Amino acid sequence: MANTLPPTYDRNGRHPLSPKVDHDEIARFNFLTNLNVHIGQRVSPGNRTAFDNRVSPKFKQKTGRPLETRQQVRDAMKKDPFYQCWAALRRNTMEQRQQAGRHVVLRQLDDLIERAKEHNDGKETLKIDPSAEAPRYLAAVDNHCMPGSYYTEIVPDDVLAGANYETGLFVTTAGSMSSKGDGGGRSIVNFVRDRFPDFSPKRILDLGAGIGANTLPLASAYPDAEVVAVDVGAPMLRWGHARAQVLGHDNVRFIHSDGDTVDFEPNSFDWVQTTMFWHETSTSAIQSMMKKAYDLITPGGLFLNVEQPNFKPETSLFDQFTRDWDAWYNNEPFWSKLHVMDVFEVMKAAGFQSDKMFDGGTEADIERGQFQSWSSTVSRHKAEAKDSGDAKDNSYKGERWYLFGGWK
Amino acid sequence: MTDIDVNKLANAKSKGKRPYFFDDPAVERVLSITMAVATELAVTRERLDTVERLLEAGKSVTKANIDAYRPDDDASKERQQWHADYIARILRIVHQELEAVENEALNADPEKLADDFAAT
Numbered sequence: 001m002a003n004t005l006p007p008t009y010d011r012n013g014r015h016p017l018s019p020k021v022d023h024d025e026i027a028r029f030n031f032l033t034n035l036n037v038h039i040g041q042r043v044s045p046g047n048r049t050a051f052d053n054r055v056s057p058k059f060k061q062k063t064g065r066p067l068e069t070r071q072q073v074r075d076a077m078k079k080d081p082f083y084q085c086w087a088a089l090r091r092n093t094m095e096q097r098q099q100a101g102r103h104v105v106l107r108q109l110d111d112l113i114e115r116a117k118e119h120n121d122g123k124e125t126l127k128i129d130p131s132a133e134a135p136r137y138l139a140a141v142d143n144h145c146m147p148g149s150y151y152t153e154i155v156p157d158d159v160l161a162g163a164n165y166e167t168g169l170f171v172t173t174a175g176s177m178s179s180k181g182d183g184g185g186r187s188i189v190n191f192v193r194d195r196f197p198d199f200s201p202k203r204i205l206d207l208g209a210g211i212g213a214n215t216l217p218l219a220s221a222y223p224d225a226e227v228v229a230v231d232v233g234a235p236m237l238r239w240g241h242a243r244a245q246v247l248g249h250d251n252v253r254f255i256h257s258d259g260d261t262v263d264f265e266p267n268s269f270d271w272v273q274t275t276m277f278w279h280e281t282s283t284s285a286i287q288s289m290m291k292k293a294y295d296l297i298t299p300g301g302l303f304l305n306v307e308q309p310n311f312k313p314e315t316s317l318f319d320q321f322t323r324d325w326d327a328w329y330n331n332e333p334f335w336s337k338l339h340v341m342d343v344f345e346v347m348k349a350a351g352f353q354s355d356k357m358f359d360g361g362t363e364a365d366i367e368r369g370q371f372q373s374w375s376s377t378v379s380r381h382k383a384e385a386k387d388s389g390d391a392k393d394n395s396y397k398g399e400r401w402y403l404f405g406g407w408k
Numbered sequence: 409m410t411d412i413d414v415n416k417l418a419n420a421k422s423k424g425k426r427p428y429f430f431d432d433p434a435v436e437r438v439l440s441i442t443m444a445v446a447t448e449l450a451v452t453r454e455r456l457d458t459v460e461r462l463l464e465a466g467k468s469v470t471k472a473n474i475d476a477y478r479p480d481d482d483a484s485k486e487r488q489q490w491h492a493d494y495i496a497r498i499l500r501i502v503h504q505e506l507e508a509v510e511n512e513a514l515n516a517d518p519e520k521l522a523d524d525f526a527a528t
Contacts, residue, residue, distance in 0.1 A: 010478050023475045027454035031447050034491035040498065046506040053509050054499040078429075082505055085439075087429040089502075092440045095422075096447065103418035142422035149423070154412065331424040 004041070006033050013179035014304070016246045017115055017169055019104050022341040027098050029403055033171045035093050040174070043086050050082040051318050068322045068335070072322040077321065082115075091329055094145045094172070101168030102147070116159050116242035126241040128234050129256045137282040138232065141331050144172075150210065150233030163213045163241025169213075176364070182304055183364055184275050185214030187401050189221040191303070193361035201225050201271040205296060207289065208232075208277035209261045211240035212252060214306075219244075219252050220271065227251055230270075232258045246247075261288040264297075270301035278307050279327075286343070290350035297408045303352065306407035309359075311339050343389060352406040359399035446492060446498050450491060 116391040177183040208228035241254040327336035
């Protein structure tokens, strides 16, 4: 049986740049992590019961026909008192996590900025572009209730967004991204090594890399490769670059740009990666950035993405409603549209060939000990990916991530 | 120190219309404040647990010792179990409402039962 209790926050990975967390701040993170787990494991399942036992029958009774669309399910669920309470708790817990993480960082912001500068100033591996602007899909809404999103700077040389992201990730995902927050990147490496053992990339680009938590495992796995992390959030990059430096990754460059205008030579990367990136963009951004990715990838190179799988014909309306929830209520509106967008068609339009495209699943990789035994979590990405992996591979019974991509 | 208002910035609203799930937004406000108070009680309880464990270990109860305390594996699990038990207690009504949805037999109306019992 899976461990039903998450690790305590003091088990979370630390590095020389990590913000100081005092006793009560740790305790607050512990409570919010456990609350997240309780809501995810103990309260969430009640939504399906409410749907099956009263929401769906009531709709049929009233209208004489069954629920037919995910929008109808959402409208019907909105009136259910159990769902209302679950949703209010979930939204509130996410807001509390943001407040708690931001407070930890803000109270020592000057110190964190100074420490980051020690590792950033004068380094060729960090390039901040003061003229870069947040694209509309980021500027219009703060994704996952993160005030100021990835890009806002409240003081010069700000690192708030990056430091808060790292500090609170454990709480948001209830420790399911490993103690270093790099579970996604580790899983990608496992997938590529397993599926493409002869692939030996020399130059890797990670688009929308944020603080690079999932980029660093790629740099570790291919130590001879030059790794470039691109993001539009300067505070994420400042924090990510300094963090990479203190963790010993001096082969990773952090470049400030939106993916559209990123300035590299065509055919210059043999791997372009995105990890949980597209659902925070827009249709035109996906179209243009996949074209850009195709241009940048060298012939024979790899394009790989960790994302949400599309809804399938067999995905129930209730599951569609559940998987859309964060789109509407955790400030990630485009997610709902991505769920029904055929990304392979977009890849085709960008230049990729159908017979060189693939998708699959990979086992979530978190390290041994308390984090490994803590496998059953509230992580939405893994929960979503669970039923979507490579149908041919039935050997793995645990959590999975979904990936899709292609070779140029 | 840069002149920033830490509490104001920590409390900042994220951009995007905030959803309210209850029919009356005031209910949402009360739930939010209640959960924040519940959080702070849990923080105090964990601090008390630390004080007890320091005393048991014969250490002095100083702020520095409290901040430096790291639970061993057993203590870590015991503290997480406390949080789990505590959350189950404060969310009791949510789980009772779920039971009521799961099992219609739990929902007999006393008004009707009174009439039933009077007639039988």
